[in-house]
Amino acid sequence: MQKKVLILGGGSGGVITANKLVEILGDQVDVTVVDRNAEHTFIAAYPWVAFGLREVQQIRRPLVALQKRGIRFMQAEVRALHPDRGVVETDRGELDYDYLVVSLGAEPLxxxxxxxxxxxxxxxxxxxxxxxxxxxxxxxxxxxxxxxxxxxxxxxxxxxxxxxxxxxxxxxxxxxxxxxxxxxxxxxxxxxxxxxxxxxxxxxxxxxxxxxxxxxxxxxxxxxxxxxxxxxxxxxxxxxPFAPNKVVRESPLAGPGGFPEVSPETFRSLKYPNVFVIGDTVNPALGLPPAGVVVHYQGEYIAGVIAADLRGAYIGEPFNAVxxxxxxxxxxxxxxxxxxxxxxxxxxxxxxxxxxxxxxxxxxxxxxxxxxxxxxxx
Incomplete structure (x- = not known):
């Protein structure tokens, strides 16, 4: 029976996690990426836009393109997290999951x-x-x-x-x-x-x-x-100034300063074992830099951790702490x-x-x- 993996955020962390899950587990998982935007933006390239090296559309790709890789995409606004019930509330209704990956990033104030x-x-x-x-x-x-x-x-x-x-x-x-x-x-x-x-x-x-x-x-x-x-x-x-994403810091996942409390070894929530949090939403609390290269490695790694849960042995990438x-x-x-x-x-x-x-x-x-x-x- 397929396990539902719900990934919140179509940024680097969410896209990398989704691709790695499908690569490792194939049709064992039903992977859905949720983002309020229709496109992924390579945020690190925005300064190149400012200085004329790129135009905005050159640093974006439609998230619906993920469907070619067997990944569902839903354009929706995440409104609340209910990990006690195993559901996420969006403006398009509630979504349930077996595993939840939160990669909603940091929110500019x-x-x-x-x-x-x-x-x-x-x-x-x-x-x-x-x-x-x-x-x-x-x-x-x-x-x-x-x-x-x-x-x-x-x-x-x-x-x-x-x-x-x-x-x-x-x-x-x-x-x-x-x-x-x-x-x-x-x-x-x-x-x-x-x-x-x-x-x-x-x-x-x-x-x-x-x-x-x-x-x-x-x-x-x-x-x-x-x-x-x-x-x-x-x-x-x-x-x-930035803060953890508002939906996260107002959810049961939030710990001190609004940052979720996760294992520094697996990025698994200490409160909810089927929830993982990666990227700028959590890294400052772990002492890791809020940077794209870090969430890239986290996404690949937790895909393997989820696969280990389902297959009984770790078969993915080790977390690269470099x-x-x-x-x-x-x-x-x-x-x-x-x-x-x-x-x-x-x-x-x-x-x-x-x-x-x-x-x-x-x-x-x-x-x-x-x-x-x-x-x-x-």
Whole structure:
């Protein structure tokens, strides 16, 4: 008898999990992906939209294409989770399941500074592109509003890409770029090797970094930190604060801070054994970065865990606790690697290093985008 696997979220985690389940278990499972959007968006490419390297439709694929792989797709809004009853409430009715995979991501909260933009959504990316089109040379500031946001390297990448874009337009000598963060150094959680590599690129690009800058308030062209420091700007690219998806943080799955409590070994809910939570919805609470590469490995892994439940032996991919994420600075790139194995086992710290640098590394990021679409959607 087929087991029903319901996957909430058509982002990277949901799409990868669905494909892996069908690959491993075939017709033993009835897999359904639910998302309010009709299309999957490769979110990591939104800055490329902002800087003109991609158009919006180039980074999207219709989720209905999953049906060619034997995966059902339902476009619906998830309204509530009822794991005690084994159902999910949507605007198209209730859906039951034998296994539930929650990959709804993180939810952006309102920006604390009016007029700021963030190129990690369609509207934000197109707004930044419009700024560039109109630019005559301004004071640009890039920063973050809270410690929790998807893709920790993203603000640094955008600052680097902005420098490159302004140089191409011949406006860099009339423009300034500054970046601020509440951490003392860029990507401080990844250690001094990565911080030094990023700082070296920022320095070469004449991008000033302001560490330990915790935003207190902003508006009318001025940002103020809690310690009293100020930054003046004409254009503000600000990552808004994020929280676990509202449906999740208001559900019985929620734990401290709204993050579900799961096993760090299997990502299985500690309260409901047939529920798994992956991605930005849970990773910050586990000490894992809210990044696409992590949810990619989680999706492959939990497909094998579910298969082990059904077949009695683990036959899938081991969880890869080593994350590699190419940082694209426009005319330069870094490929760092971080090993979270010891941290997850509570035996030690994260270990990070730089695997490669240089412009050619950017090509790998573009190739991965193409490979992802081809592998997941055909």
């Amino acid at each position: 309102p920006s604390p500074v009016e007029g700021a933009q963030a190129p990690w959504s369609e509207a934000g990316a197109l707004a930044v592109r419009s700024w560039l089109r109109e630019s005559q040379g301004e004071r640009w500031v890039v920063g973050v509003a809270s410690p929790f946001y998807p893709c920790p390297p993203a603000p640094y990448e955008v600052a680097g890409q902005l420098d490159f874009a302004l140089r191409v337009k011949g406006l860099r000598s009339r423009s300034s770029i500054e970046i601020f963060h509440m951490n003392p150094a860029p990507l401080a959680g990844m250690g001094p090797v990565i911080s030094h590599a990023v700082l070296k690129i920022l320095k070469r690009k004449d991008v000033a970094f302001h560490g330990n800058f915790e935003l207190a308030e902003g508006g009318d062209g001025v940002l103020k930190a809690k310690d009293g420091r100020t930054l003046e700007y004409d254009r503000l690219i600000l990552v808004p 994350a590699m994420c190419i940082m694209d600075f426009g005319d330069d790139a870094i490929l760092p690697q971080c090993d979270f194995t010891e941290m997850l086992a509570e035996r030690g710290m994260i270990s990070c290093g730089v695997m490669a640098t240089g412009r050619s590394v950017r090509i790998a990021k573009m190739l991965f985008e193409s490979m992802f679409f081809a592998t997941m959607f055909g």
